[in-house]
Amino acid sequence: MKVAVMGAGGVGGYFGARLALSGCDVHFIARGAHGAAIRAHGLKVTSPFGDLHVANAQVTETPQGIGEVDVVLFGVKLWDTQSAAEAIRPLVGPNTAVISFQNGVVKDEILSAALGPQAVAGGVCYIAASIASPGVIAHVGQLQKLVFGEYDGRPSERLQRFQQACQAAGIDAEISPDIRKTIWEKFVFLVGLSAMTAVTRSSIGKVRAHPGSRRVLQQIIEEAVAVGRAQGVPLAADFAADRMRFCDGLPEAMISSMAHDLERGNRLEVHWLSGDVARRGAALGVPTPANAFVHDVLALHAEGRKS
Numbered sequence: 001m002k003v004a005v006m007g008a009g010g011v012g013g014y015f016g017a018r019l020a021l022s023g024c025d026v027h028f029i030a031r032g033a034h035g036a037a038i039r040a041h042g043l044k045v046t047s048p049f050g051d052l053h054v055a056n057a058q059v060t061e062t063p064q065g066i067g068e069v070d071v072v073l074f075g076v077k078l079w080d081t082q083s084a085a086e087a088i089r090p091l092v093g094p095n096t097a098v099i100s101f102q103n104g105v106v107k108d109e110i111l112s113a114a115l116g117p118q119a120v121a122g123g124v125c126y127i128a129a130s131i132a133s134p135g136v137i138a139h140v141g142q143l144q145k146l147v148f149g150e151y152d153g154r155p156s157e158r159l160q161r162f163q164q165a166c167q168a169a170g171i172d173a174e175i176s177p178d179i180r181k182t183i184w185e186k187f188v189f190l191v192g193l194s195a196m197t198a199v200t201r202s203s204i205g206k207v208r209a210h211p212g213s214r215r216v217l218q219q220i221i222e223e224a225v226a227v228g229r230a231q232g233v234p235l236a237a238d239f240a241a242d243r244m245r246f247c248d249g250l251p252e253a254m255i256s257s258m259a260h261d262l263e264r265g266n267r268l269e270v271h272w273l274s275g276d277v278a279r280r281g282a283a284l285g286v287p288t289p290a291n292a293f294v295h296d297v298l299a300l301h302a303e304g305r306k307s
Contacts, residue, residue, distance in 0.1 A: 001165045004066055004091050005029060006084055007075035008038070008059070010129035011101050013137035015073060015146065015171060017045045020054045022169035027066045028059040035059055037135025046132070047139040049170070068093035071162050074100040074111070078272040081107055085114035092119050097158045099123040099148050103194075104272040105187050108151075121159060122179030123148040124186050130257075145172040149179030184233045188224035189243045190256070191273050195220050195294040197259040198268070205252025208244075218244055219290040224277045230284040262298070265305030270298040 001024045005016035008030040020026035020043075030038055038059045045052040060066065069091050076084045081102065092098060092115055100107045101123045111120045126145040132138035146166060150156050159175055166173035176182045196207045196217045207213045222240040229235050236242065261268055275295040281288035 001025065001071065001161060002067075002069045003027070003071045003073060003165075004063065004069045004088070005073045005075070006063070006088055007077075007080075008034065008043070009075060009131055010137055010139075011125050011127060012073050012075035013043060013131070014045055014047070014127060014129045014139050014144065015101075015125070015166075017043050017052045017054050017057075017137070018169040018171055019165060020057065021052060022165070024165055024169070026054075026058065027069070028057055029061070029063055029066075030059055031061045033134040034131060035061055037133075041135050043137070044135060045137045045139060047144075048142065049139075049144070063088050063091050066091055069096060070158065072096065072098040074098055074107075075102060077267070078102055078104055078107065078269045079267060081110045082114065085111050089115065095158055097121045097156075097162065099162075101125040101146065103187075103190055103269055104276060105183055106272055106276055108183075117151070121148055121150055121156075122176075122183055124176075124179075124182055126186075145174070147174045147176050147179070147182055149176035149182070151179060153177050153179075178234070181233055181235065184228045184235060185239070188221055188228060188235070188239070189246065191224045191277055191291065192217050192221040192243065193247070193254075194256040194258040194269070195274050195291070195298075197255040198262050198270075198298060199294055201259070201263070202255075203252060204247060204250050204254045208247055216290060217247070220274070220277075220294065223281065223286070223288040223291050226286050227277050227280045227284060227288065230286050231280065261304075262301055267304040268298055268302045270295055270302055274298070 003026045005012040005028045008028040038057050042055040043057040098119050099121045124147045126143045128141045129139040163173045221243050225240045274291040278288045278292040
């Protein structure tokens with residue numbers, strides 16, 4: 001199977017490395033110091049499941065010259081989605097599956113508009129992985145799972161082949177019969193976690209333990225669920241309560257990647273998280289005051305610290 005990894009960060013780097021070492025023809029698209037380090041020393045992954053080293057990783061700064069592929073693993077930051085979607089057009093043939101494992105729910109709307117809906121399959125990933133240093137991906141914890149599916153729910157051959165490739169590479173991979181619902185189920189939790197750990201500069205343990213911040217966390221999640229249901233996503237009526245129970249089981253010290261980005265002065269994905277909930281709510285007539293507040297406050301930091 002021929003695979004292109006657009007955005008070889010924590011997600012793309014980890015899963016791409018596993019696929020490459022299992023025998024897939026994997027092409028990493030990476031720029032800057034990270035891409036240069038992969039070119040010079042290969043791609044390295046540290047993981048509780050055993051460290052990996054793709055010694056002769058195929059890496060390039062642009063998709064030009066790779067040719068059509070079977071699957072594109074799409075993992076750029078959300079603000080780069082439009083430009084990256086246009087850049088990968090040379091990779092997309094009539095049977096190519098472009099699978100985004102980004103955060104948010106707007107990602108596939110952008111990809112479908114740029115590449116055509118037939119090219120896009122939905123995807124969700126569950127992993128804690130990041131670039132530890134140029135050319136090195138650090139994976140922590142026990143989760144390393146991909147869930148993907150066609151938007152019409154059909155069990156397509158292209159995704160069945162990709163699932164088989166993932167399983168051969170030691171990746172936990174599942175095909176969802178309702179990928180839109182699966183994406184929203186992760187989204188509503190992620191909106192709450194990202195919003196509250198960033199705004200409070202605190203871990204999820206502190207947020208859930210304080211009555212006031214816990215109420216705000218629940219309101220943020222409830223608003224996201226209400227927006228999803230208004231859009232026709234079949235989320236259970238008590239799904240917000242279910243996600244709060246899930247939050248209670250998370251490690252006390254856990255914070256979101258957006259909270260890390262805020263602390264480091266990096267750009268934030270808030271426009272595509274709480275901001276997206278607020279925009280969709282306004283269009284649908286669903287009140288979203290908590291998400292609108294989070295977006296308006298964090299918008300001050302959305303572009304990161306200017307050097």
